[in-house]
Amino acid sequence: MPAPPLPATAPVTAEIRLAYVLRHFREAYEAVPEVSIGYASTLPQVEIREVDHDFFAGTNPYPAAPGWREWGGQQPPFFFAADPALPLLELRPAGRARINFDLISAAFYLLSGWQEFFSAERDQHGRFPYAASVQCRYGFVAVPVVNHYFEVLRAAVEHASGQALRPRRWAGGATWAACITHDIDNLYSAWKEPAKAALRRGRLLGFGRQLWRHFTQKDAWDNLELVQQTVAEYGAKSTFFFLPEHRQAPNGTPNADYQIQAISSRVEALEAAGSEVRLHASIGTATDLDHLTREAMVTLGTPTNVPGIRFHYLQWEPRVTPALLDDLAFEYDSTLGFAEHYGFRNSYCLPFQPFDFRTGRAHDFLEIPLNVMDATLHHPRYLLLTPEEILPALRPMFREIERFGGVCTVLWHNENFDPANQRNGPREFQKLMEYLRSRNVAFGTCGDIWRQVYYDFS
Ligand SMILES: [Zn+2]
Known part of the structure; x- marks a missing residue:
């Protein structure tokens, strides 16, 4: 493209x-x-x-x-x-x-x-x-x-x-902070991969079993409450980004496998339990103001006055997207990381206001940079870390964020809370959370981070 x-x-x-x-x-x-x-x-x-x-x-x-x-x-x-x-x-x-x-x-x-x-x-x-x-x-x-x-x-x-001079502090006087986030792309598709694999191997019985499960049991990715509980065990609250678009993009790229209206009471329950619910904007919205406007108007859970966003597939067009976020008065975005590698896309470990090349000034919205995404760690086109390699690979980056009093933003999709995932699944997530907790990080939602930055410096 x-x-x-x-x-x-x-x-x-x-x-x-x-x-x-x-x-x-x-x-x-x-x-x-x-x-x-x-x-x-x-x-x-x-x-x-x-x-x-x-x-x-x-x-x-x-x-x-x-x-x-x-x-x-x-x-x-x-x-x-x-x-x-x-x-x-x-x-x-x-x-x-x-x-x-x-x-x-x-x-x-x-x-x-x-x-x-x-x-x-x-x-x-x-x-x-x-x-x-x-x-x-x-x-x-x-x-x-x-x-x-x-x-x-x-x-x-x-x-x-x-x-x-002392680096800035976070909630409760903590020397650094962490944002745990989940992009909710799929709730009902865990059964598809094993079913397809059974078909490929000509195992019709296996395929039939998966199909039977699909119609009689809850899907392993239909786990929003489990995600919330897992994070709560570490004294943390997370930000969930929901996709309002159910239809696939014109080029065939999938959006959500669920319909947001059908799960609204569950989304509200997440919010009532302290999670933050924000917009996961669908394919194509990063370069289309009208399209993004329509999605931003979908009410996700309880309407609040701190609209935040992350784009599906981390889509971001540097020449267009930042201006759209200011036009729609988004208060924060958390899209800017490289899908292919954990780390720092802008070489900075604190939230910042991206530069507006059209006006020569800082943008109004706050960027909460994304540092590590589950899919990056084990994916044929990204990295192929074994479970034992994940934390040792990430630890030097975490050390840097801690040293400079920064914010560590983690994206772990709900589908990777499925115990069947033994590569970048719930066990790897838990190890990462144990590490962060052991380093006395202040966990907060993206909105918590936005409020702390905004009210300290405005
Ligand atoms: Zn997504």
């Missing part, structure tokens, strides 16, 4: 990049003191070295290759780095500091999603492919590089102000 043409864009000046990045820096730490930060021409206390500003006058999706420099015991990639002979940070007398790479441009490049906006690469679902990303090319998808950049700036601001 090709990318739509580039819309008209506003110039991305140095001032615009500064304002956008510093706004997020101030949200990432508690009570950031007033310290002037900027390029040499403004004589700031914290001076940022200017590197390759012509890049932002063009439309190239990719900047020059990053340099790998030691910082905080790790070696993150530094884009817009000029002179490897200079130290990254120079602390000077009288509360002055100089940062010897263009931290603002590098953070802006990754956080704004510049690469996917200017790249025309899309996969068969219209998504920006992981294979086309700088995260894939330079191998840093599981590192929130922008948070590492912010640590350099933090050291500079601490020096300039004489005050220690």
